[in-house]
Every structure is written in structure tokens, then in C-alpha cells.
Amino acid sequence: MPHVSFVFRVWISLVAIAACLALDAAAQPAPLTLDEALELAAQRSRQLDAESAAADAAHAMAVAAAEPPDMTLTAAIANVPVNGPDAFSLTRDFMTMRSIGVRRELTRGDKRDARATRYRLEADAAETARATALAELQRATANAWLERYYDERVGELLRRQQGEALRQIEAADLAYRNGAGPQSDVFAARSAAARVEDRLAANARDVEVATAQLERWIGDSAPRPLGAPPATDRVPLRASDLGSELLHHPEIRLMAEQEGIARADAEIARTNKRSDWTVEVMYSARGPAFSDMMSVNVSKPLQLRERDRQDREVAAKLALAERLHAERDEATREHLAETQALLLGWTSDRERLGRYASTLIPLAVERTNAALTAYRSGTGTLTSVLDARAAELETRIDQLTLEMETAGLWARLNYLLPSGVAHDGASP
Numbered sequence: 016m017p018h019v020s021f022v023f024r025v026w027i028s029l030v031a032i033a034a035c036l037a038l039d040a041a042a043q044p045a046p047l048t049l050d051e052a053l054e055l056a057a058q059r060s061r062q063l064d065a066e067s068a069a070a071d072a073a074h075a076m077a078v079a080a081a082e083p084p085d086m087t088l089t090a091a092i093a094n095v096p097v098n099g100p101d102a103f104s105l106t107r108d109f110m111t112m113r114s115i116g117v118r119r120e121l122t123r124g125d126k127r128d129a130r131a132t133r134y135r136l137e138a139d140a141a142e143t144a145r146a147t148a149l150a151e152l153q154r155a156t157a158n159a160w161l162e163r164y165y166d167e168r169v170g171e172l173l174r175r176q177q178g179e180a181l182r183q184i185e186a187a188d189l190a191y192r193n194g195a196g197p198q199s200d201v202f203a204a205r206s207a208a209a210r211v212e213d214r215l216a217a218n219a220r221d222v223e224v225a226t227a228q229l230e231r232w233i234g235d236s237a238p239r240p241l242g243a244p245p246a247t248d249r250v251p252l253r254a255s256d257l258g259s260e261l262l263h264h265p266e267i268r269l270m271a272e273q274e275g276i277a278r279a280d281a282e283i284a285r286t287n288k289r290s291d292w293t294v295e296v297m298y299s300a301r302g303p304a305f306s307d308m309m310s311v312n313v314s315k316p317l318q319l320r321e322r323d324r325q326d327r328e329v330a331a332k333l334a335l336a337e338r339l340h341a342e343r344d345e346a347t348r349e350h351l352a353e354t355q356a357l358l359l360g361w362t363s364d365r366e367r368l369g370r371y372a373s374t375l376i377p378l379a380v381e382r383t384n385a386a387l388t389a390y391r392s393g394t395g396t397l398t399s400v401l402d403a404r405a406a407e408l409e410t411r412i413d414q415l416t417l418e419m420e421t422a423g424l425w426a427r428l429n430y431l432l433p434s435g436v437a438h439d440g441a442s443p
Contacts (some may be wrong), residue, residue, distance in 0.1 A: 046242035049160050055233040056156040057149065066145035073138035080130035087118040089297065106302035116297030116310075126286040133279035140272040147265035149433045156232040157426035163225035164241050165419035169412055170218045173211055176408050180208035183404075187397055200397040207401045211408075247425035248365065251432070252358060261350055263432055270346055274339040281332035288325040290316040357428055364421040371414040379407040 057063060094110040101107040187204040190196030230237035252260055261267055295312040318325060386403040389395025 044239045047160075047236060047239040048242035049157060049245050051242075052156055052160050052229070052233050052236075053153050055236055056152050059232070059234055060148070060152055062148045062152070063145055066141055066148055070138045070141035070145065073134050073141055077131045077134035077138060080134050081127050083127065084120045084122055089116045089118055089295070090114065091297075093299070109301060109305045112299035112301050112308065114297050114299040116295055118293060118295035118312075120291050120293045122291050123286070123289070126283070126291070129279065129283045129286050133276060133283060136272060136275045136279050140269060140276060143265055143269045143272055146433045147269055150265050150430055152232065153430040153433065154426055156229070157430060158423055159225060159229040159232060160241065161244070161419060161422040161426060163222060163229055164244055165415055165422070166218060166221045166225050167241065169415050170215065170222060172408070172411055172415065173215045173218055176404070177208065177211045177215060179404065180204065180211050183397070183401070184208055196397065203398055203401055207405065210405075244422065247422050250358070250361065250425060250428040252354070252428055257351055257354055257358075260432075261347060261354065264350055265433065267343065267347055267350060270339065270343040274336055274343060277332060277336035277339050281329055281336060284325070284329045284332050288318070288321060288329070290318055354428070354431065357424055361421060361424040361428060364417060364424065368414070368417055368421060371410070371417065375410055376414060379403075379410040383407045 091112075091114045092105065093112045093114060094108065096102050096104065096108050096111065105111055105113060184201070184204040187196060187200040191198050191201050226237050293314045295314075297310045297312070299308040299310065301307060383400070383403040383406075386395055386399045390397060390400045
């Protein structure tokens, strides 16, 4: 019976421990993936809201610009006597009139259409500006996420190395006390451990800075543990298709749409070369002894210096459009060269990472194992072991640094367009 009671108590304890572990696991925040970080950044961005509001405003203005002008209500009192027996009377003098009327400019349909088209193009440009802001936001968020991820991986590597260094200190100290090793080995092991500890402190600072950068984009979720990194072995661009792909680049599209707005302004200026008529109808009431009157007025601006005014305005608008066209061509060439360089760098870094995995890391591990075997057999020195471990650590850190650089290039290429989705399919 006591044995049963003991087993029951053990079982209860195990259940309690399992429950505590489950509660602790539930209390841990879920890992923050890159996709979730991008979504949080988009939800938090005020720049995207601003560009959306600008597009809404331009759409509303396009509707308003297509409408004919409002009528103008006019009221007047004319020919009021100011002296004599009828001074300031509104009814006794036959010329005194109290008038009310409406006036309206008869704006032509082509002019209204040109103005509406201009605002529709402005709405398109605002939507493209939002896409540009989204692409920039995604690139910045991805860079911050990836930088923190790889800084943390470097920290894990350094902590493992710190554990090895502490065990090496114990071994060197024990060998020295037993007369099997020199005291210089103890100091060498402690020096190596101190260097690793210093690098750990610098790494902790780098992780904090990267977390702060990530917090800039996603807010309070930045300190959460990070999930698995994205696959960076494919990008949504082909070197042979860069020219056509860059036509979808938000910045290039925005410049093209700004050029379209400038040409729409030129079309508005061209329609303004033909001035519009204004019609006014007025009803005038006189004194009870006199008949009321009605008048119709028409007016139109006289464009007597069209060559120096209207033609010059059209020429100025067209010149601005040509300037924007030239700037777009230059920006396209610059983006093409920059993207080609990014793609070449990403490809080269992937090849280098393959070299690290197949050659450099295995050689560094073999050197460390050989130095450790020689030291344990009494044919090698602790200095050789420490040098080999330091070289292996540097090689692994160089590999992680290269992985971070490759991931950074991947982020710039993958989010060159919003959401990183290719128009014609991804390619390795």
C-alpha cells in the first residue's frame, strides 16, 4: 500500500509539472514571422493612409471637375437718386431698379473633360505613390527583421563558444595544478574567453539596435522571438527580363504618371486657348408707376495676345512634361543598373555560401578537431587549440555575416515591387 501511495504521489507530481510546462508554453508569445512583421508594418503605417487619402481626394476632384460651373446669383440696386426731392427713394424715379439675376459660365465639355482627366491621373499617381511607400516599407521591415535574426544567430554561436572557452579554462587550470601544463595555457584560455565575452557584449548591443529598428516599423511586437527565416534562394526577377520588369517599378510608374499629369495640364492649357462665354439673365423691378424690365448679358474674354499668353502657357506645360520624360528615362537606366548589380551580388553571395558549406566550414572543424586531438595526446599545445577554435569561430561568423548580406540583397530584390510577387513568375 505505501508503494501505491508513493507511485500516486509521483504521478501527481509529474502531472503538475506537465501542467506548469504547458501553461508556461502558452504564456510565451508566438514567434514573429517575417510575413507577420510585414503585415503589422502595413497596418501601422500612416504614410500608406496618407497616400490613400490623397487618391480619394483626387477621385473626388475628378468628379467635381467634370461638372459644369455653378450658377451665380446676383442682386443689385441701380440708379438710386442721391439729391433732390426723390433722394434715396427706390420707387419714385423711373430709372431706379431693383434687380435680381443669375449668371453662368458656359464651360465647354472638352475643357471639363480635360480637367477631370487631369485629376484622374493624379488619383492614379497617388495610388502608385502608395505602392512605392509600401515597397519601401516592406524592404525596411524585412531588413530590420533579417538583421536581428542573424545577429541573434551570431549570439548563439558566441554563447556556444563561450561554453567551450570556460571548459578550456577548467582543463588548462587542472593541467597546471597537476603539473601537466604551463601556467601560460591558463592565461591563454582566460584571454580567449574574455575576447568571446567582449564580442558577446557587442552582439547584445547589435541585437538591441536591430530590435529598436524593427520596433520603428511594427511597434510593440518587435521584442517577440523570431520565427524561421524565409527562403532566400529565389527572387522574382530574371536578369533577361529586368527591362520589362522595371516598368512595374513603383518609382518608375510614379514618374510616368507625373509626366502624364504634366501633359494633362498642357491639354488644359490648350483648351483654355478658346475662352468661354458667360450668360447673365437679370430681372429688374422699378416703382409701381413704371414697368419692370429684363436684361440678358453675354460676355467673353478677349484673348488679344494669344501668342504671348496662351501659347506660352501651353509651351511651358509641354516643356515640363518633356523634362519629366527625360528624368524618367534617366531614372530607369539608374534602376536597371542598380538592380543588375543587386542580382549579380545576390548570385555571387549564394555561390560563396555554397563554398562555406562545402569547404571552409568543414576545413575549420577538421583543424579544430586535429588540434584538440594533438593536445589531448600530448603532441600539441593549447595555443594551437585556441587558435583553431578562434579561426573556426571567425569562419562561422563570416558565414553568418555573408548569409545576412545575402538575405539583405534578397529583401531588396524580393520587395522591389510591393509584396515581392513577380509579374511573370519567379526564377532562381
